[in-house]
Amino acid sequence: MDLQLPSGDQFMDATQATMCDTFQRDFLCCRRIGSLPWKDLAHQLTLQPLLALCILEKTVKHPVCKKYPPSLQYRRLFLSELIKKHECTGAEPLDDLYSALAEVLNSEETAVCYKSYCLPTGDLITLSENAAIISEGTTGLVTWEAALFLAEWAIEHNDIFNNRTILELGSGIGLTGLVICKSCYPKKYTFSDCHQKVLQQLKENIRLNGFKLEEEHSVTSEKPKTLLSVTDLDWESVTEHKLLKLDADLVIASDVVYDPDIVTSFTKILRKLFHYTKPGNGLEVLVASTIRNPETYRLFQKTLDDTGIRWQVLPDQKRNIFAYDRNCKVEILKLTLQV
Template identity: 55%
Template sequence: MEEPEPADGVAEEEEEASPARLLEHRFQQGFLAGQRLLHFPWQDLEKILKASGNSSLLLTILQKTVLHPLCLKYPPSVKYRRCFLSELIKKHEATGAEPLDELYEALGHVLNTEENAHGYKNYLLPTGEAITLGESVAIISRGTTGLVTWDAGLYLAEWALENHAIFTNRSILELGSGMGLTGIAICKACQPRRYTFSDHHPCVLQQLSENIRLNGLSPEPEVGSFSLAKCETQKANLTGFQGPKVTVADLDWNLATKEELAGLQADVVIAADVVYDPELTLSLIKVLQKLPCCPNGQKAPEVYIAFTIRNPDTYCCFQTELNKVGIRWQAVPSPQKNVFPYDQQAKITLLRLLI
């Protein structure tokens, strides 16, 4: 069998890419995923432009970002594209070079596009395959923070790609799936036997279900006695993709019973960015306490929780509450390779809970 060609923007490991090539990939990866503009390597871009006096790099970046087929089909918000193009134009003008019509044409098109409260993010896997997510453009929307993807979810997905054996041919339960990035990445790259996405906010469940459909996964009609989100079951046109059995559960942490959780038969339980509020933390621990108390001698699942430590007091509270109920934990080493664009300065930790 012939080896596949490297995907666009992904160089073979044994080849050393040029600084310009690496810069193109960083811009593409960050833009498609809706990375905050301040985290783009603008200074590196300006340095290369001034040193080379060649505008072709800007045109290549334009093709790999705003004019990329993924962006044209599943575009980021209008505001995001407008600000990105404006910054590209500033960097070009700083070199004193002749104006690039292509940049102004792209900006003009965006300015004539109607803004809405919904946009898309596209995350590139190491294979070059993309995960497409519809998300809210606001951090808090419809009374929930679950309509956007958070750094700890990207971190957990990145770790899962390096530790795929933990998930391969196993049944996975994700608590607080949000927009689905972590679970979709695991389903595409780690070959689990079954994957249960779960959340509780109705708007989150609706968008989560749509994101699963967008990525070629087809939810089953039922799972145990949980209420399931209504999902379209038609597979997207992803030729040859054979995913795991997937379900989407409306799971209230305060009302879930031991029997319901046992019915999911989870080998691994994961969650990302669910430790940021003391009240939510207590609800999370209620669920964790019910996991090992399964009938028929079922083995307790492995549990991994990733979260950004924004407030040390909240982290200490989580540890204190774990101690109270006798749940031990151990820190898990960070991923070795950065795959997804997120704030590398953020203090993100991953714990394995021993229940």
């Protein structure tokens, strides 16, 4: 799906038009309310109070928001702050702002909400997420910073992913994989997780973004550029046969070593993948991690060393594409098997 921007109003200058686009990008992906550029907006509203209407049209009233809305609480907080900033100008009240807030206040909250991420091409990746960070006993129903970081890195290094057979470990709801499939054109992409609720949500998000799973293509239909599949992959019990059948030559993962209890099992599956790869595949592994707890991260690196897996930190990407907390330290490790 493409992001269709509302036509620009004549009263805006270039700075104000850019600000509207920034608010749109941040709003659709539900960036933390406090991280939005409210201070800059307050200044611009003193120059042009009607700027609030443009922001309203590009956010809460945007067709993408109407079809795939962020959480009710997020929309309420956003509108409340937008109204507050407009009221501080002393300008005449704008009825459209209050009508939009009233509509939100009279709506019923749902457990599922949507986040939409704009790609450099203008395409959107829209994800259905659970409003709670931990739901159904798993953290896999929301998107984490390392997934966005790895997705940005993939766009900048798309040649690494082009025409590859990729296995993603701990795919969650699919952000990284969907970005790679839309931007980098791998030959085959296998999403994996072990929680049934996550796998169900993952399949829904793949279809939501216009893809079909490999088994859903008819024999007579034209073969897609990328074959997509979803598999239930338990790191502890996965068999050699299953790993060989996946036939991956590139393995990726993001935000999967946030807990010391997971480090051991994750390292074991990596070791299995290196050993159970078909000869000649030359397996590459990329792991993106948000370093929330340095001790846990050092434990992961030590466990890799002890297991005979060599690691190196890759340079960060230079281009900021998605809106997320840039204060979080994220690293991508490239892993190879010591010989």
